[in-house]
Amino acid sequence: MSIVDELEGRGRGDASDGELDPDDPAGWLSLDYVHDQIQRQLEAQSDLWDEVDGRLRLILGVIGIVFAASATFQRQVTAGGTAQIPFVVGSLVALAVVCFLIAGAIVAIAYWPQKFDRPPDPVGLRDRWLTADPRRVKLIVTDSIRDAYNENEDVIKRKNQAFKVAFVLTAVATGMLGVALITQVTCQTVAPPWSWWPLGRSGC
Helix, strand or coil, X not given: CCHHHHHHHHHHHHHHHHCCCCCCHHHCCCXXXXXXXXXXXXXXXXXXXXXXXXXXXXXHHHHHHHHHHHHHCCCEEECCEEECCCHHHXXXXXXXXXXXXXXXXXXXXXXXXXXXXXXXXXXHHHHHHCCCCHHHHHHHXXXXXXXXXXXXXXXXXXXXXXXXXXXXXXXXXXXXXXXXXXXXXXXXXXXXXXXXXXXXXXXX
């Protein structure tokens, strides 16, 4: 039995024995505890929100740096003029750039500024509930925090999903750039005198 089930069982027992009215604020014995726990969970969720945004910013930074590195894949300048880069190198670089663009778009959409819902609203609290029973006000605030927590959780899930997709695309694109760089360097390296050199005497 979980602690929630145990607490619900005890609550039903207390209500039947003492005939507590759930609509009577005098019967809300655990209101302070519930409010404090929900408030702590909201604070922890706020930290998680900031952490997820930090991951998205990191992906954007990596995309910008590695995307700029793709500019190093240029034509090889030789004595006879400018030679085109090998087809494999060009294809890998082109695919990598496409992956970077898609990942960047996904992160940009997910990172678009969104407000973290953190009730209660100070203005509304002052104007509407100044003369109300403080226990009823606390219950209303507790319920609003619970609703905000659920809405924030949905946003965090979407941000996390976007991060995962963008991370995979960035990793794949970086791998393709790595392979392209290795291929280009190998092709532009002077062939050794060994007879079994696979790329031939004149590079790729």
